[in-house]
Amino acid sequence: MPLSPSSSAQAARAKVARRLRELRADAGITGGELASRCGWTHPKTSRIENARTPPTPEDIRLWCHACGADDQAADILAQSRDAESQYVEWRRKVRTGLKRLQDSYVQLYRSTKLFRIYSPTLVPGLLQTEGYVRALLSSNARLLDIPDDAEAAAAARVERSRIIHKPGHRFVLLIEEGVLYHRLGDADAMAAQLGHLLTAGALPSVALGIIPNATPERRLWPPEVFHIYDDTLVSVELLAARVRVTQPTEIALYVKAFEELRSMAVYGAGARALVVRAIDALS
Numbered sequence: 001m002p003l004s005p006s007s008s009a010q011a012a013r014a015k016v017a018r019r020l021r022e023l024r025a026d027a028g029i030t031g032g033e034l035a036s037r038c039g040w041t042h043p044k045t046s047r048i049e050n051a052r053t054p055p056t057p058e059d060i061r062l063w064c065h066a067c068g069a070d071d072q073a074a075d076i077l078a079q080s081r082d083a084e085s086q087y088v089e090w091r092r093k094v095r096t097g098l099k100r101l102q103d104s105y106v107q108l109y110r111s112t113k114l115f116r117i118y119s120p121t122l123v124p125g126l127l128q129t130e131g132y133v134r135a136l137l138s139s140n141a142r143l144l145d146i147p148d149d150a151e152a153a154a155a156a157r158v159e160r161s162r163i164i165h166k167p168g169h170r171f172v173l174l175i176e177e178g179v180l181y182h183r184l185g186d187a188d189a190m191a192a193q194l195g196h197l198l199t200a201g202a203l204p205s206v207a208l209g210i211i212p213n214a215t216p217e218r219r220l221w222p223p224e225v226f227h228i229y230d231d232t233l234v235s236v237e238l239l240a241a242r243v244r245v246t247q248p249t250e251i252a253l254y255v256k257a258f259e260e261l262r263s264m265a266v267y268g269a270g271a272r273a274l275v276v277r278a279i280d281a282l283s
Contacts, residue, residue: 010051011247012083017051019076020063024049027067037066055080098137098146098153102160109163112229116258118174120222121182126161126171127208129196130154131189139184164206171206174261176222177213180278187282194279198272209265210274220260228254 024034024045031045038045039062047053048063055063057077064073117124123132137150137157164171180197183190201208225237234245234254245251266274 012079013054014051016055016076016080016083017049019079020055020060021049023064023067023069023072027069029067034063034066038062054083098141098149099156102153102156106160108229108233109160113169114228114230115169115171115173116228116255117172117226118223118258118261119179119225120176121179121225122184123175123179123193123197124173125157126164127173127197127200127206128157128161129189129193130158131185132193133157135185135189164200164203167205169205172209172258172262173206174209174211174258174265176211177274180210180275181281191279191282194275194282197275201271201275207267208271209262209267210271211261211265212274215264218264220257220264223257226254226258228258231255 024031029037031049032042035042035045038059044053048055048059057080060076060080061070061073064070064076115126117126122128122136125133128136131154134150134154137153138148141148141150163169180194184193197208200206227235227237228251229235231251232246234251236243236245245254265271
């Protein structure tokens, strides 16, 4: 069964839609009557009630007023904001700059005790060197057609990643072997990145696992990049957006997938041998 990172966001939107629909029903008015009171067309009411169109804050205020429920507007607005925060387009998230995006994770990192991260394509952010992340973020800026502040953003990410040296946190990081050969930046930058994996992977708080290309009979295909923060949040990184998974059943699915992937990885001397082989391949 494929993982479904957008379903949590859609479920949260559906809860908002259901609550608005119940308000209208409790007020004893039809969808057409509500549309008339709000000054929009009946199809818009239907789209909102069926979670096909997320309501704007003004839509929610007008809806509550039309139903004689102004006192419920603030609560529904908060619920709607939370729902919309679960699926955030990267272009919208980084409109104020890549550095600010890095800074936005600081509090989450400080409060998380156990980090579980899987990446099939890139070195996880917590282990990225400045040259590697600078090349990555510059590429992202070009793709998203936004101003390139990768220099400052890279420094911010490296600073944020110093948490791996602070007590009170544990890190279980899984990558596919192919990550070691996806070159970002020049050969020197990539060599520095691979060398850092050898150093960081030896830290007592870090368990670095690498899933070899030659793994026989894989029990799970490589899914998308995902981060599990304790047992309360999963952040899934897609090409166009970040999805926050908060439903306990879906978090449990990602934890199960992580454990399957973890069982296929090599650690310690086995992982170091794969990294050294990739370093040798650079020359």
